[in-house]
Amino acid sequence: MQRDRSTALGPAPAGPRPERAAPEVSFIICTRNRVAVLDACIKSVQAACRAHAGFAAELVVVDNGSSDRTAERLASIAAASDIPFTPVCEPRPGLAAARNAGLRRARGRVLVFVDDDCALHRDYLRDLERHYASGEQWLIRGGRVELGDARDLPFTIKRSWARERLTPDVHP
Secondary structure, X not given: OEOOHHHOOOOOOXXXXXXXXXXXXXXXXXXXXXXXXXXXXXXXXXXXXXXXOOOOEEEEEEEOOOOOOHHHHHHHHHHHOOOOEEEXXXXXXXXXXXXXXXXXXXXXXXXXXXXOOOOOOOOHHHHHHHHHOOOOOOOOOOOOOXXXXXXXXXXXXXXXXXXXXXXXXXXX
């Protein structure tokens, strides 16, 4: 999703890191008690950022009140990350509260929400840049998702390689 910075939810709160130029894209991951799968997701986003280093990106990870080791793990990753990384604590339960907390801290023009049990393809940013080159002002984009955990329900996964354009007349 692309947003106009003039209608953003407000400036990101000042943190301990020095101010950086706003990134082009903000990856936002919301999580709760899933420290076991979170590392793979974060590593895939970092790898995609390194693979297309000319595309300024940041990673915002929202811990939505976890009771496992998520907060400690995020602090450790943030300290060692070569990609701008902002851990956020949102104690109010619910995905909407977590996403809103991530939006408040995100500084990018393009917002990418990634589920905590997903892995981004290494060429994700190159493909994203190609889609935004179309010049459309507002764009919501999805893509092929592989089943990452055999225990997940496969009916929630789009397994087709066929590209589709969702339009208001077909998908209101």
